Amino acid sequence: MAATSLKRAGWRLKQPSVIPGFGLTLGFTIAYFSLIILVPLIALGLHSAGLGLVGFWAAATDARVLGALRVSFTTALFAAAVNVVFGTLIAWVLVRYRFPGRRIFDAIVDLPFALPTAVAGIALTAIYAPNGIIGQLVAPLGWRIAYTPVGIVIAMIFIGLPFVVRTIQPILEEVSREVEEASATLGANRLQTITRVLLPSLTPAILTGFALAFARGVGEYGSVIFIAGNIPFVSEIAPLLIVIRLEEFNYTGAAVIASVMLLISFALLFAINLIQAWSRRRYGYGA
Amino acid sequence: MDVRIAKVRKEFDRFPALHDVSLDIHSGELIALLGPSGSGKTTLLRLIAGLEMPTDGRIFFGDIDASEKTVQERNIGFVFQHYALFRHMTILENVSFGLKVRPRSSRPPAGEIRRRAMELLDLVQLSGLEKRYPNQLSGGQRQRVALARALAIEPGVLLLDEPFGALDAQVRRELRKWLREIHDRTGHTTVFVTHDQEEALELADRLCVMSQGKIEQVGTPDAVYDTPSSPFVFGFIGESSELPVTIGSNELLLDGRSVGLPASSGTSGPARLFFRPHDVELTDDDAALAGEVTASRRVGGTRRVEIEIGNNGQKVEIDLPFDHPAGQRSRISFRPRRWRLFDVKPQA
Amino acid sequence: MARNFRSPTDESQPVQLLLIGLSLTFMALFLVLPLWAVFTEALKEGLGVYIASLQTPDAQSAIRLTLLVAAIAVPLNVVFGVCASWAIAKFEFKGKAFLITLIDLPFSVSPVISGLVYVLLFGAGSVLGPWLKSFGIEVLFAVPGIVLATIFVTFPFVARELIPLMQDQGTGDEEAALSLGANGWQTFWRVTLPNIKWGLLYGVLLCNARAMGEFGAVAVVSGKIRGQTTTMPLQVEMLYNEYNGAAAFALASLLALLALVTLVLKSVLEWRFGDELAASGGRH
Numbered sequence: 001m002a003a004t005s006l007k008r009a010g011w012r013l014k015q016p017s018v019i020p021g022f023g024l025t026l027g028f029t030i031a032y033f034s035l036i037i038l039v040p041l042i043a044l045g046l047h048s049a050g051l052g053l054v055g056f057w058a059a060a061t062d063a064r065v066l067g068a069l070r071v072s073f074t075t076a077l078f079a080a081a082v083n084v085v086f087g088t089l090i091a092w093v094l095v096r097y098r099f100p101g102r103r104i105f106d107a108i109v110d111l112p113f114a115l116p117t118a119v120a121g122i123a124l125t126a127i128y129a130p131n132g133i134i135g136q137l138v139a140p141l142g143w144r145i146a147y148t149p150v151g152i153v154i155a156m157i158f159i160g161l162p163f164v165v166r167t168i169q170p171i172l173e174e175v176s177r178e179v180e181e182a183s184a185t186l187g188a189n190r191l192q193t194i195t196r197v198l199l200p201s202l203t204p205a206i207l208t209g210f211a212l213a214f215a216r217g218v219g220e221y222g223s224v225i226f227i228a229g230n231i232p233f234v235s236e237i238a239p240l241l242i243v244i245r246l247e248e249f250n251y252t253g254a255a256v257i258a259s260v261m262l263l264i265s266f267a268l269l270f271a272i273n274l275i276q277a278w279s280r281r282r283y284g285y286g287a
Numbered sequence: 288m289d290v291r292i293a294k295v296r297k298e299f300d301r302f303p304a305l306h307d308v309s310l311d312i313h314s315g316e317l318i319a320l321l322g323p324s325g326s327g328k329t330t331l332l333r334l335i336a337g338l339e340m341p342t343d344g345r346i347f348f349g350d351i352d353a354s355e356k357t358v359q360e361r362n363i364g365f366v367f368q369h370y371a372l373f374r375h376m377t378i379l380e381n382v383s384f385g386l387k388v389r390p391r392s393s394r395p396p397a398g399e400i401r402r403r404a405m406e407l408l409d410l411v412q413l414s415g416l417e418k419r420y421p422n423q424l425s426g427g428q429r430q431r432v433a434l435a436r437a438l439a440i441e442p443g444v445l446l447l448d449e450p451f452g453a454l455d456a457q458v459r460r461e462l463r464k465w466l467r468e469i470h471d472r473t474g475h476t477t478v479f480v481t482h483d484q485e486e487a488l489e490l491a492d493r494l495c496v497m498s499q500g501k502i503e504q505v506g507t508p509d510a511v512y513d514t515p516s517s518p519f520v521f522g523f524i525g526e527s528s529e530l531p532v533t534i535g536s537n538e539l540l541l542d543g544r545s546v547g548l549p550a551s552s553g554t555s556g557p558a559r560l561f562f563r564p565h566d567v568e569l570t571d572d573d574a575a576l577a578g579e580v581t582a583s584r585r586v587g588g589t590r591r592v593e594i595e596i597g598n599n600g601q602k603v604e605i606d607l608p609f610d611h612p613a614g615q616r617s618r619i620s621f622r623p624r625r626w627r628l629f630d631v632k633p634q635a
Numbered sequence: 636m637a638r639n640f641r642s643p644t645d646e647s648q649p650v651q652l653l654l655i656g657l658s659l660t661f662m663a664l665f666l667v668l669p670l671w672a673v674f675t676e677a678l679k680e681g682l683g684v685y686i687a688s689l690q691t692p693d694a695q696s697a698i699r700l701t702l703l704v705a706a707i708a709v710p711l712n713v714v715f716g717v718c719a720s721w722a723i724a725k726f727e728f729k730g731k732a733f734l735i736t737l738i739d740l741p742f743s744v745s746p747v748i749s750g751l752v753y754v755l756l757f758g759a760g761s762v763l764g765p766w767l768k769s770f771g772i773e774v775l776f777a778v779p780g781i782v783l784a785t786i787f788v789t790f791p792f793v794a795r796e797l798i799p800l801m802q803d804q805g806t807g808d809e810e811a812a813l814s815l816g817a818n819g820w821q822t823f824w825r826v827t828l829p830n831i832k833w834g835l836l837y838g839v840l841l842c843n844a845r846a847m848g849e850f851g852a853v854a855v856v857s858g859k860i861r862g863q864t865t866t867m868p869l870q871v872e873m874l875y876n877e878y879n880g881a882a883a884f885a886l887a888s889l890l891a892l893l894a895l896v897t898l899v900l901k902s903v904l905e906w907r908f909g910d911e912l913a914a915s916g917g918r919h
Contacts, residue, residue, distance in 0.1 A: 239851065
């Protein structure tokens with residue numbers, strides 16, 4: 001008796017519960033996570049840390065590395081921007097309008113999640129190559145899509161789109177018609193209701209979708225390398241440079257690029273969590 | 288502003304929600320649309336607002352035919368049941384919204400908008416909370432913001448849809464009193480929808496009782512309570528007991544026996560007798576309603592007694608003082624002090 | 636009298652049509668067209684070539700390896716997913732929110748990096764690799780490495796499907812079962828599992844699609860030894876780079892079919908058992 005009351009005052013990992021299996025399941029979860037994710041990531045960190053700060057900095061600011069990072073980030077930024085516009089539009093249309101085939105299109109939004117990236121990569125290349133169905137159309141204008149940064153953006157649009165649509169869709173479904181009606185009764189026209197009431201209330205979801213699509217674009221490999229052209233400083237993305245370094249058996253060089261990318265994606269992940277926490281605290285809904 | 292509803296009919300996918308409803312709303316009055324769910328009260332409110340369009344009929348604001356006007360043009364203030372506040376805006380921004388979205392030509396300067404919004408927040412007793420977000424307020428506070436927001440555009444008519452429906456009982460009662468005060472101070476023509484008769488009786492100048500897409504009765508709370516015009520109204524407003532009776536030559540008969548109540552006109556045949564449980568007197572007279580007590584329970588300051596009357600085992604309820612000895616007796620005779628007779632329900 | 640009234644919460648017909656048209660065009664261009672391209676390119680040289688290219692020993696071995704890898708990685712992640720969601724949903728403990736964030740971590744890691752970490756861990760320059768090799772165990776450029784990389788990238792799929800679902804369901808059912816005398820295992824098998832079966836299936840479906848289709852992570856660890864360590868996506872890449880487009884697209888069309896089947900099953904689950912899936916269903 002005395003022991004339990006003493007225990008109550010002290011630090012305790014978990015609240016008491018009659019349900020069994022806490023130790024087993026949490027133990028397995030942590031062990032499995034450590035083995036599969038944590039230890040390998042630590043190996044990466046140690047490998048980069050072996051260089052020392054100066055060495056790391058020198059390797060990370062190598063011109064080709066910077067060039068690849070620049071290509072990855074700018075193309076991902078463009079793609080995420082396009083996806084925000086069209087993803088919001090698609091989410092709107094899927095939630096608000098009824099038209100034949102809506103269910104099918106709703107299902108197809110998830111195609112980029114399901115289609116292997118290598119398959120997407122060669123398919124997009126086949127379409128946008130100079131002899132492809134769309135490549136042919138723009139070739140007479142002197143435009144090239146495949147084997148240029150534009151091609152990279154297109155591949156990133158493909159793989160990022162569902163992140164935006166699927167983040168906004170549930171939030172949009174929750175927006176009650178009452179709020180729009182309230183706006184109308186106060187004299188706002190439809191455009192004002194959309195720009196001042198609806199879109200701002202979707203902002204956290206749009207930002208989250210943007211960050212998710214952007215993060216995915218930066219790390220993307222399979223769908224991009226076929227269409228990219230892979231010319232250093234122009235269309236060579238950072239993940240490809242990692243692969244090239246590995247093929248040169250330059251493990252440290254690969255580890256450095258990977259560490260930089262990881263730091264940036266963790267920062268993005270952190271930003272997403274901040275957006276959601278902020279939105280929940282202030283507005284009472286997440287994204 | 289007067290609002291006149293002239294023979295308005297509304298169908299949703301050919302399902303009739305309102306049948307040729309006509310109603311005159313007087314300038315400055317507080318009128319309640321009262322009815323059970325599905326009675327068409329909210330539909331009528333939304334038609335006045337312009338959130339729906341009538342299938343047939345006209346709606347006049349003053350002398351102007353508003354039927355063709357959009358919701359934006361009607362200049363009404365609408366308060367929604369679930370407040371419908373803009374969650375990403377502060378309280379002040381919510382209240383200012385209606386003025387800020389006006390076209391440049393009729394939009395007051397920013398300072399003026401702010402002044403008016405603050406004034407309204409003061410009116411609804413929310414001064415000091417203008418920088419909060421709706422999420423940070425209680426339900427009652429949110430509803431007051433919703434009202435301030437609706438008042439900010441200086442509406443011709445104020446429309447409230449079950450304004451207290453989502454609040455708990457205590458807050459409801461407070462806000463009810465408070466809404467009456469605001470109305471008396473601002474004098475807006477106000478229409479509010481409720482299914483709560485107590486709320487309607489306490490708050491409204493006039494009631495409009497609705498059922499199944501039709502208006503049953505319009506009148507002051509006293510008139511509606513004391514002289515209900517239909518069995519529905521009698522049953523819906525206040526408590527009622529009902530007995531099937533027969534109209535004899537000059538008096539009412541139950542199972543062929545006189546119940547001691549005179550029958551007015553020359554009509555005869557079966558009828559429905561309605562009375563209020565609290566509006567009865569006990570009697571020793573033979574010509575009375577008499578029966579056996581089947582249940583008795585204390586309700587506040589009175590005793591509610593259930594009595595089985597007549598050959599068909601009809602049960603009615605009457606109220607007695609809680610310590611009245613008759614409450615314990617197995618047989619009671621009584622007569623309603625006030626009652627009404629209605630025709631037997633026509634076969635639907 | 637029913638004038639051309641438009642509800643204040645609707646756009647006018649032309650605007651609606653314009654927006655629908657824009658969305659569908661965008662989706663047709665970016666989603667449907669690539670899918671269509673896979674099948675037309677695959678069948679470009681006729682059905683005979685298509686079937687023949689799928690029957691080559693290399694293609695057959697790639698298919699077998701892909702199935703093998705998925706058959707190992709998916710069940711392991713299912714066990715993990717069920718354990719993690721049991722611990723997270725049925726108990727209150729310190730650091731729970733952090734654990735949930737950690738489980739999602741692999742989603743924000745580039746697939747190439749997911750492979751790279753195992754190269755660093757088991758590669759020639761590492762401590763672990765040569766030591767294991769002395770026992771005759773090859774991890775890198777062999778099946779174990781491919782399995783590990785696949786587990787890494789598909790790690791969160793089942794767990795993140797089950798966690799919100801089991802959190803929604805609470806602990807009432809389990810407490811009731813326990814109070815009726817069931818033991819822990821009985822409670823899990825007879826009460827919890829039936830409650831989460833559709834959500835679990837949903838997670839497995841997505842996990843499997845990703846496991847069979849993973850490219851970047853596997854490319855880094857496989858060494859791409861033809862007939863031995865090439866999975867289907869890797870084989871597609873090799874054929875494509877050898878300018879054997881028809882064969883590459885033929886194999887790719889099988890993966891595209893898998894994606895389509897996944898989408899159809901996923902939609903059926905959402906449509907039929909939407910209530911029994913997590914509210915966040917479909918977000919990955």
